[in-house]
Amino acid sequence: MTHQQLVDLLETYGADPDHWPRESRVEAEALVQHGDPAIAGALRQALALDVELSRYSVGPADAELARRIVASGPSSPWWQRIGRRHRLWISGAVLAGAGMGGVAAGAIGISLVAPLPGVATSVIGGGEESGVDTAFGEVGMNWSEQ
């Protein structure tokens, strides 16, 4: 890099090496260290303009605008939203439901399997006439007559 190229770089990109093209940075910084008066002058001039430019500040973004933009943003499908918001509630409900289902199934199963206490087997269609000996079938039924 020549001195003139460095002066051009300073006039184009300013005095901050972070603003210089990456591929020129090392060479330019090394050249700046030489202390050439023309380069020092160009550096001072570029720095003075950078200082002026830095005075142009823009206030923070409007909070109400931010709120409106967030509200306009995409949202996930309803089942995912529900899942996120009520994950705990749903897992509790599922557990409770499963538990209640289990209890109900168990009760039905028992009601089918076990004879009701205090009820004669004849009342539920059992007994010697029908040949019901077990809960799983009329093992002793005689089908020959039907």
Place this chain on the structure above:
Amino acid sequence: LNDIDPDLELLSGVSRGEPAAVREMVARKLPRLTALATRVLGDRAEANDVAQETFMQIWKHAGRWQPGSARFDTWIHRVALNLCNDRLRRRRDFVTMDDAPEPMDPTPAPDEQMESAGRSERIEDAVAALPARQRQALVLHYYQELSNIEAADVMNISVEALESLLSRARRQLRIQLADDRDPPLSGKDRR
């Protein structure tokens, strides 16, 4: 450009409609977009509109974003700058020569000269007085801190063309700010 795009993960969350990702995207990009549009347009209300319209495009394209071609941040700068250019064109269409405003006097009033607010206004006015393309190059590179390659990409020009715009912008600003310090009527020679 070979670096990993720092916005990709966030963008992925936005595309899934995750509320936290949407909020983070707004927190991360709204100040940048507002600053860009404010300095390019010189009008905060219009800048807010541009920022909002840019986010509509972000929401629309988040799910279809293809990493690799350009950084997401560069892309939103291009979208916002295009929206700014639309508004600048509309201004030109509506403002005829008869009702065009007088060129802004860049010299601050005497009572403003010692105030830092006055200094801020002076540079604001000087940037606003630049030709649009020079102003855009300066804003993208200096204020938005895009690399020369990214800024040229956003403006759809070569790096050499960007450098020419930047160089002319800085020269013009130096002249204008020097004039502010040493008004021509004072009789002092310009540099």
